[in-house]
Amino acid sequence: MSPQPTKRTRGKDDGDTTRPRRAGAPRGKGAESAExxxxxxxxxxxxxxxxxxxxxxxxxxxxxPPTVLRLRQYEVGDIAVGNIKAPRDLAVEDHLSTSQRRAEAMERVLPIFDYDEDAARSVANQVAAWFGAVRQNNRRIWELEDQIEALKKERNSGSRVAELREKLAEAREAAKESPPTATQFLNKEIEDSTAKALASVRYGTEVEDRIVRAVEQILRPGVIGSSADFPVGDAAEITVRRIPSNSENVEHELGRFVDLETARAQAGDVVKEWLADSPYPKDTALRKALTQLVRKLLRPNLAKNIQATDARRELAASQVKPVYLNLKAGEIFVREGERINSEDVIILSALSKEEKHTxxxxxxxxxxxxxxxxxxxxxxxxxxxxxxxxxxxxxxxxxxxxxxxxxxxxxxxxxxxxxxxxxxxxxxxxxxxxxxxxxxxxxxxxxxxxxxxxxxxxxxxxxxxxxxxxxxxxxxxxxxxxxxxxxxxxxxxxxxxxxxxxxxxxxxxxxxxxxxxxxxxxxxxxxxxxxxxxxxxxxxxxxxxxxxxxLMELNDTSHPLVKEVFFKTPGTYQHSLVIGTIAEAAAKAIGADALLVRVAAMYHDIGKTKMPQYFIENMVDSGKASPHKKLSPNMSAIIISSHVKDGIEMAHEAGLPQRVIDMIPQHHGTKLMKYFWEKAKAEQTEDMPPLNEDDFRYPGPKPQSKEGGIMLLADAIEAAVRTLPDFTEARIRGAVQKLVNDAFADGQLDECDLTLKDLNEIAKAFSKTLAAFHHGRIKYPEPAEKQRKKQENADSRPKDAEQPEGGQPAAEEARSENLKRLGN
Incomplete structure (x- = not known):
């Protein structure tokens, strides 16, 4: 039971909640004037x-605190006119010495260079993807060319060669539709001569392997974008951080690193070296093409990480402890007639600054x-x-x-x-x-x-x-x-x-x-x-x-009000327990105050103890006529709604918290007592004064919070589900959906902040909890005599009192507003 912040009703003094009155009813003589x-x-x-x-x-x-202390202002070289002592223990930072030490610590931090271990692998993947796409696109062309060359050596193959040449032309046209280009895979353009040279060797895997190995060989030592990023001097050092392995080492020999221009200049020799043991060692055009391609593929894999260097230098500076000038309370740090030095000025400045700011x-x-x-x-x-x-x-x-x-x-x-x-x-x-x-x-x-x-x-x-x-x-x-x-x-x-x-x-x-x-x-x-x-x-x-x-103290069945409900209105007591359980489940489902609704459920109907016999759940003698039978619909409505006013009075007398008291009127809102309203309309004659629907509504107010809305829905749904002929999950879910829809269409939820999503979660929680309450049981047959008496009692029993507390009316008007089916 996790309490959540609850929206509290604002009263006239932004804290008290005024007593509710019937919607539309005029104020009494004791009401406050506008003034x-x-x-x-x-x-x-x-x-x-x-x-x-x-x-x-x-x-x-x-x-x-606004107390004023005055300190004489001194500068370096002034003569002290009196002894100056520390008013309390002081530890004044010597900012100049501290700054010098921190600057030295920052200088000792080597610049950090990130070495990209994946640079060569990335180039290899790009080249492999490009070469593979070209080979796939031209495979059919190369197959036909090989077949034509083979047929040329045979006799009487002219017609077959002509046929293959036609297919070759078609294959070349098809390949031109979406040819894979270097720009697609390398984000670089290559010269026509390079493309022609690669095509002459059909973008072979051996050439691909030589290109990749040449790039790896050049990049392995480390290539920087510009030599201007490197420190100079014989004693220069850097920290090399390998990415992504994140290992580090300090490099003393910076000469092994080259810039990008130098690396590109090395490409020709490296390519020549790798082609020496290939099938094309003396193919000058190919070597030139591969050299141009390798130069384009090269990129820096060693770069200075300015942010990491600065962060490490800042860390080194922060780890330098400040230099303090320490004084004890009452210690004289300048005597009369002495010359003021720089340390004295630092201490006096700190005291003066403290005076100015505090x-x-x-x-x-x-x-x-x-x-x-x-x-x-x-x-x-x-x-x-x-x-x-x-x-x-x-x-x-x-x-x-x-x-x-x-x-x-x-x-x-x-x-x-x-x-x-x-x-x-x-x-x-x-x-x-x-x-x-x-x-x-x-x-x-x-x-x-x-x-x-x-x-x-x-x-x-x-x-x-x-x-x-x-x-x-x-x-x-x-x-x-x-x-x-x-x-x-x-x-x-x-x-x-x-x-x-x-x-x-x-x-x-x-x-x-x-x-x-x-x-x-x-x-x-x-x-x-x-x-x-x-x-x-x-x-x-x-x-x-x-x-x-x-709330935990009130969540106790030994509370006098709860005891009174138990002994005077046992049906209402059981009704309250069920409401507390299903309302708590719904509150948890939407993140509302579950403890508040559970406690409020125990006290929401305490007013029924004043006249318990007028409420159906408390009529233990099923054969006794309903007292509403002898009353007019108007009087029945007044009696039924009076339990709200009585409950508020009892709650105030018992000292219940205002948040709990608020739930007593809000759990009915301004709902219409349909049964008595329909009965009054049925008994209405032409010579009677017109009926006022407000006379058959609860006094309100409507729910003002999520918890109030949950209480209103739980009260109506629990009473309605009890009237179902059988308690299947489908019937329970249907009843829950209908009651939630009715409350929404009647505007009872207009003043609380329940969303449609909340209503859907509430309906699901209600259906699940009520289904658990009313699980199926074996139905044992009753003796025939007992069944006959039970049927006679049911036929003679008045129905007047069954509807006021949430039962379903016999007839209901069609709604102009509707919700989708909730809780599915």
Whole structure:
């Protein structure tokens, strides 16, 4: 049962849900006037602005407190007018010395050249493909030419030769239609003389082999595009990285590498060498043609990798530890009357820079304004573009309190890893009581603000954001109370791993104090999670939140309201259990809040305990006449719909969460009570006032969320399936499809964000779960006397009460809107 962010209905104060009223019904005397509503909206807006400003100022106060310190400005050679001592422990980086050491480290990195091991193989494949295509295209021509030459030596073969020559002409014409060219296979054009020379040897495999071997021989040492890329000097060296094997070696003898022009100049001698043991050692035209071809096939296979070289040099520079000038708190580093040197200027400059950026009113104002802009932009972006984002005043106030406590904890923390944990704990607390979208919004702001506060590097800010997202994801998979503690243990383990990794990267050895720090970091994870589980209890009640913890508490059959339903309305109790099961399956199928719908199903019909005898599932005496028999259709409709109002009142009295209470009116929406509507129309006479369809509809509102839509469909479908004559999979699927189609056509799903894809998945989940409920059983024959009595009771039993809770009406009007068949 994984809770997902749920779209909450916005009330007038962006947090409270108003009591529903019958659709189309006028407001009562106690209803708010337009002026009162505008006044409430203005107050809500003012409160939201105040909370936003308060959060911004809070961040400014913590990050950049507006206290002013003045430091005298000195330059090299000035005389100190008094002793100057360090206000606290200082480690000021000597940027000049650090830069010099890093430049030296970068110079020691050799340039990297990539050697393409596949260059010769690629050329060989291209040549093989070209030669093979030419041989295939000309095979018939060459066969006919050979046959003609053979026949010429025989007597009386003139007619046969003429016939073969005609075929030869046809074959040559056919070959000209799509001749394979060098451009197709080599992306290069060759001279006619080269093509003629290759044709004279019929593009033979021996010639192909000599071409490939010549190219391989020239490329093997390494050919560069231009010698300008190479370092010069007797002591010059390069790093050769072979691709794709990725092996490396340092080359000291750079003379063995040649540029492309030199390589092409070598082609003639290499080709002559390879043709020496071939069938064509003295074919000058062929040697010239092959030399031209090999020159065209040559390409550089050794190239300088500037990006890899720069990256390796940057890595070498980054591994050089900065040079620091270390001072202890209270240490006098310049005495009165002494001349200021360059090191003194570096220290004074660092102190002055710190003053300018962290301890001035201007800095405080700037940080506050920037924080306000950042929060405001993220907030309004989320409101406009994130469908589920609905942070009301209540959420913003809770957010401000959590952020204040986080930043205070960060301020008191003595180690960056500790403050990263505090940020994650705040995200965990936010996720326990609020949806994931608001929690992620908080995690982003808190990570940035905390990073600025302690002036930590990007690694720590990134770690705090990753840790926050991890705990948000893990808590979102909430299935039992131990998940929060388990999340804390995982966070503690990650703290240890990252801290250990940081030590390893910095080549630091573990000392006893490090082991103590590892234990502290793990303990912070577990202890913080335990604290979150306790604090969340008070946060839920103080801010009226509905967390997964709260829903798990309500998912208990020993709850007084559930007990009351069980004893007073046993049929409704069974109906609620079935709805909870099928609604939970549907919610999981579309990624909605499965735990919420399961809990809401247990309480959605608690209002029926007020008048249980008017609902068919609670009429245990099947022979007793329905109380609706004596009532007018209007009165029956009022009684049936009153269980919604009664349920809301009971839920408020019992202190149920608002998200659960919202499901009580939304699970019926504004659906028409068809049975009583049809009955009223049948009893209507000319002297009666006209009927109003709204009088036979539930008060609403329509479902406002995916969970509400699932509840509405589950309630109707469960009641309808119970009336089926038999429970075959086809009948169940047909009933599910029809009820989903009816709800869609009636507009009951217009105000929730269920898509057609969602409806299809919901229908499949309903059909599968209900089929499992109503699996087939052996039907045992009943005694004849019992069957006769049962038939008499069925004939005399009034049908009035069977339809109000989701049964199928006797007659139904054709729909103007329709859906495709769902759940197949």
């Amino acid at each position: 009162e509503e505008q006044s409430r909206n203005r107050k809500a807006l003012a409160t939201r602005i105040l909370v936003w400003a308060g959060i911004s100022i809070l961040i400014g106060l913590v990050i950049s 301890q001035r009113w201007l800095s405080f104002a700037l940080v506050s304004v920037l924080a306000g802009l950042l929060i405001g932009m993220l907030y309004f972006f989320a409101r406009q573009h994130l469908h589920y984002f609905n942070a009301g005043i209540n959420d913003l106030q809770f957010y401000a309190i959590v952020l204040a406590l986080q930043l205070l904890s960060v301020r008191l923390a003595t180690d960056p890893w500790q403050w990263s944990g505090f940020v994650a704990f705040g995200a965990m607390l936010m996720r326990v009581v609020l949806p994931a979208d608001i929690s992620l919004f908080h995690a982003l702001i808190a990570s940035i603000a905390a990073g600025l506060l302690v002036q930590a590097g990007p690694l720590y800010v990134l770690y705090s954001m990753v840790g926050s997202m991890l705990v948000i994801w893990m808590v979102s998979q909430y299935q039992h109370r131990l998940v929060v503690i388990r999340t804390g243990m995982v966070l503690g383990a990650i703290n240890v791993i990252f801290y250990w990794t940081d030590l390893y990267v910095n080549h630091d050895l573990l000392i006893p104090s490090d082991w103590q720090q590892l234990v502290i970091l793990f303990g912070l994870g577990v202890g913080g999670a335990f604290a979150v589980s306790q604090v969340s209890y008070f946060a839920e009640r103080l801010f009226n939140y509905t967390s997964a913890l709260r």
